[in-house]
Amino acid sequence: MPKIRAARVIVTCPGRNFVTLKIETDEGVYGLGDATLNGRELAVASYLTDHVIPCLIGRDAHQIEDIWQYLYKGAYWRRGPVTMSAVAAVDTALWDIKGKIAGLPVYQLLGGASREGCMVYGHANGTDIEETLDRAQEYVDQGYKAVRLQSGVPGLAATYGVSGERFYYEPAKGSVPDETLWSTSKYLRHAPKLFERGREVLGWDVHLLHDVHHRLTPIEAGRLGKDLEPYRLFWLEDATPAENQAGFRLIRQHTTTPLAVGEVFNSVWDAKQLIEEQLIDYIRATVVHAGGITHLRRIASLADLYQVRTGCHGATDLSPVSMAAALHFGLSVPNFGIQEYMRHTPETDAVFPHAYRFERGLMHPGEAPGLGVELDEALAGTYAYKRAFLPVNRLEDGTMWSW
Ligand SMILES: O=C(O)C(=O)C[C@H](O)[C@H](O)CO
Incomplete structure (x- = not known):
């Protein structure tokens, strides 16, 4: 042994x-x-x-x-x-x-491939609707079948998901957390306009996704889901915080827009009620924060019984090792839905050379034994740890809010 x-x-x-x-x-x-x-x-x-x-x-x-x-x-x-x-x-x-x-x-050890590749979604974000859609069009031109749209909200200085960088989004910075301001009413007026224009510009052949980042109450989320129904989203993500799983009942009662949640979940217990009551359509739990491939398989098996599909978190703060693990898992699991793919920077890719690849909107983990990711320790050693925080969020009157 x-x-x-x-x-x-x-x-x-x-x-x-x-x-x-x-x-x-x-x-x-x-x-x-x-x-x-x-x-x-x-x-x-x-x-x-x-x-x-x-x-x-x-x-x-x-x-x-x-x-x-x-x-x-x-x-x-x-x-x-x-x-x-x-x-x-x-x-x-x-x-x-x-x-x-x-x-x-690894995907062969998990039962072998259930599909040709894992459909991924890219992140299009901009300070206004037109900039977001220009970036979304670039993803479509590169072959992406699914794109997440986030746009700056008029009247708000900073909005979740919007960065100055064209393809790389990195919210963690600062030696203490940045503070951002939030207005639910401004956001709720703006978000449907993004998707109305999105369908005009991008058409109907691309899947569109959106992340609310836990900022609404369940009834506000129900309203947003209803307003977005004409634009047929692939999913509306993290519409409300999910500590109270029963809160999703309220959203479900009011909209047929598909719901995704779970990037902050760390075990099957965070999602049990959501799955068993079919309150969500996609579970976002992922390898690194939910106990590895072994536990994620358990979550996916429960979800499969209730026609809930996977949509693993795949932001840049999950390393290429996680990305590879997610792709081996996603290629094999029967109830795969979609995989998030926020590209890593060339510096990160150089530290973690990998076998996974993107082709025509799908990603494949490659055929290398194991996960197919290396760590260049000499290069890694040249980049010292730098403390960085995710931002915090307040309402316009100063009340602490969810980020
Ligand atoms: O990928 C997403 O949907 C996110 O919300 C990204 C998060 O902000 C990020 O992973 C937090 O660490």
Whole structure:
């Protein structure tokens, strides 16, 4: 049996912070797992180094399920983003090792390909509607079948999802969190105009998506979903915070616009009611924050019983290791829906050379054994960790709000 001989955490910042776990076996095979938790990176690094790695040494690297249960149940303190990102990193690295030992890409170990590739959506954002749509057209010209539209809201200085960069969006910055202002009424007046014009300019052959980023109450979200119905969105994402899962009933009662939620979920328990009551159409939980490939499969299996499909989070704060894992998972899982794909910068791609590729709107994880991602440790070592925070959000009267 391949024994875990060593494991260590590598923190690097090629433009943004990434935390990677590298596990090595006594037979000289290694695996990588992403452990990046945006804005709280070092908490996961410490959890791994101080509390997880010492318990891994000497274990059979093939016992992925048993090690998952050992880390989940054994900690006593279950769930939570720090714990589950650490568990995810171990789990992902062990799947990478298993694939390398078998000489097979991970998707083959998960049951093989269920489709030719994973449909992905790109991010089009602009300070106004026309700029957003110009960028969306560029995605369509590059072959994307699905595009998320976010536009600046008149009267608001900054809007979620809108950045100065053309293709790269990076919200984490500053040695303390930036503060942004929010107005629900201004946003609700503006958002339907974006999609009305979006259909005029882009037509009906491209899927359009939108992210509300947890900023509405359920009844406001119901109103927005209703107003957007004529434009046939692929999904409306994170319409309201989901700690109260029953809150989605209210949205569902008022609109047939498909709903997606779950990028901040870290276990199946965050989504159980949403799935069992069919309150959502797409579950956004992903490998790195929801306990790895092993736990994501469990979430997807539950979702499949209720015709809920996957739509994994894939922002730039999830490293190429996560992207590869998401693609192996997405290629094999029966109820795949769509995969988010925010491109990494060339600096990040150079630190994490990878086998996955984009072709005509679909992504494929490639045929390299394991996950098909490397970490250039020498290059990674040239980028020191830089503390960065996600912004916070207030209403115009100063009230703290969801970001
Ligand atoms: O990808 C999305 O839909 C996001 O909302 C991106 C988040 O802002 C980002 O991943 C937070 O770390």
